[in-house]
Amino acid sequence: MADDPVLNATAAAVPADALVETVPPEVSPLRAFWSAFSENRGAVLGLAVVVFITLLAIFAPVLALHSPIEQFREHVLLPPVWAGGEWAFPFGTDAVGRDVLSRLIYGARISLGIGLSVMLVSVAVGIVLGLAAAFLRGIVEVVVMRVMDLVVAIPSLVLAILVVAVLGPSLTNTIVAVTVVYLPRYVRLVRAAAMAELSKEYVVAAQVAGVGRLRLMFVTVLPNCLAPLIVQAALGISDAILEAAALGFLGLGAQPPTPEWGAMLADSREFIRSAPWIVTLPGLAILVTVVAINLMGDGLRDALDPKLRRS
């Protein structure tokens, strides 16, 4: 490089301080990301709503007016305040006199908790299996990828139902079931991204330098596969929330009296005519949460992974 005549000539001709000015100012990756992300107004709105719901979930014990499972038997099926209810129960009460607003706020804990747990577990397992398939090849790759093909072949909800039927309905088993359903996405993604990186020069260089296999997998290659993984993980949270709510609705997820949004909807079915608010509000909570996360995920994708940018 030092013998390059052109380069040396340029360096000699241009004064040192002028050279410094032509280099653009250093932008921190975080700032660069934010400027790309905030271009998308929908994504910022989504982020704001997600932050709001997360705060609700964290501070549920402070914000909720009542316990989510306390039954006020003298206030059964009370309408919301805008329909002539009482301020003590702003969103009304359900069939056994529980405060709907408090249940919705605590429900945010459960739904976000499920979404995050599923995402974290499936990303962790997905990274391990995906990297193993990409690096070890051979029988490991064949077995892992065939199993993932099978999981994908079974319709998501049907597979989740099978898992819950075997393990029994509960909140923990909902997380297990939904994790199983969404695992293949991460495994396939990590494997494909890692294989694309493997042929690049920096990986070959690291190998030549004698970097161990584990270090090569997790320290050299993995960070370069993270962008699509983060995008998929964000969108995966919303899918997990929907799937878990569907299981709750079918009576196969969270069990009463847990204030899970899907299970709340299932309880409300017989009151379609007499108490429409207990049908409308939990579903609206699910829809708003999922839309917000999807908006945020779309923004993340545009900012982090320009290749996937929607036209």
Added chain:
Amino acid sequence: MFRFFLRRVALTLPTFVALMFVTFVAVRLVPGDPIEARTGERGIAPERLAMLRHDLGLDQPVWQQFLHYANGILHGDFGVSIVTKTPILHEFAILFPATLELAFCGLIFAIVLGIPAGVIAAVKRGSIFDHSVMTVALAGYSMPIFWWGLLLIMFMSEYLGLTPVSGRMDLINYYFEPVTGFMLIDSLLSDQEGAFGAAVAHLILPSIVLGTIPLAVIARMTRSSMLEVLSEDYVRTARAKGLSPLRVVGLHALRNALIPVVTVIGLQTGTLLAGAVLTETIFAWPGVGKWLIESISRRDYPALQGGIMLISGIVILVNLIVDLLYVAINPRIRHGG
């Protein structure tokens, strides 16, 4: 091309075997002995228990049981329901037309609305229409369809009184023997006045609910595929030749834009069958989805096992056919075969 077909079919076989294995193992993992579950709490004499276990093949080694199970499936024997004592394939065959009819109408709803919406959104990119379509698609894609179903029942059936709340047919006014199992066809064949209208009315809300997510997916896919095609040189050439915009969009662009859309439509089978579980539960639609959920609450594990095997088998087959068709209609893709 033929070799690719063979290879793709051959790759499906291990998936089928694994599916048999998973359903086999899953049901054995369920806590509780199947015989005890049947005899209840009164208990049973040890000799009788041994006989029953022998009848069901439960005294054989597990690998023999699996071979027996796999052999049965290959011969169309998916086991017998514990509750109704009828073969599972028979129960499935009776209920499946209801699910198929619903899934078909849901898909038609999604295609008829989704493709034009996507095309117009792409042509009028950046317009209010485009933004509305994308917003509705986002909402549809994020929709908890079980809630959407309840909302529609609340508004359309209870408030406006336009559509029936549940079921496939108005059984008080009409009765006819099932011929094909498809209510739309059977009601026409029955020659009863108003029967077809009643069948259509029962299908409207469930089809909308089931078609909502595919609608969002199809609209988004059509839009982005169309945008890509519209920027191609040959479309510009067609415009430069002075062809009418309708001809350019409808004839030149749409035909190529539809290739990925057709694939996406084919891949909706899994979404439709999973959605059918929820839709059928909400609308008391007597199909395989509702039957599957009921078999869980009745602890009818053979039915659950056979049902999941059949539903997943259908999805695998349809995906295989879509894959093969995709290669057949798009010769640019050779998959290295």
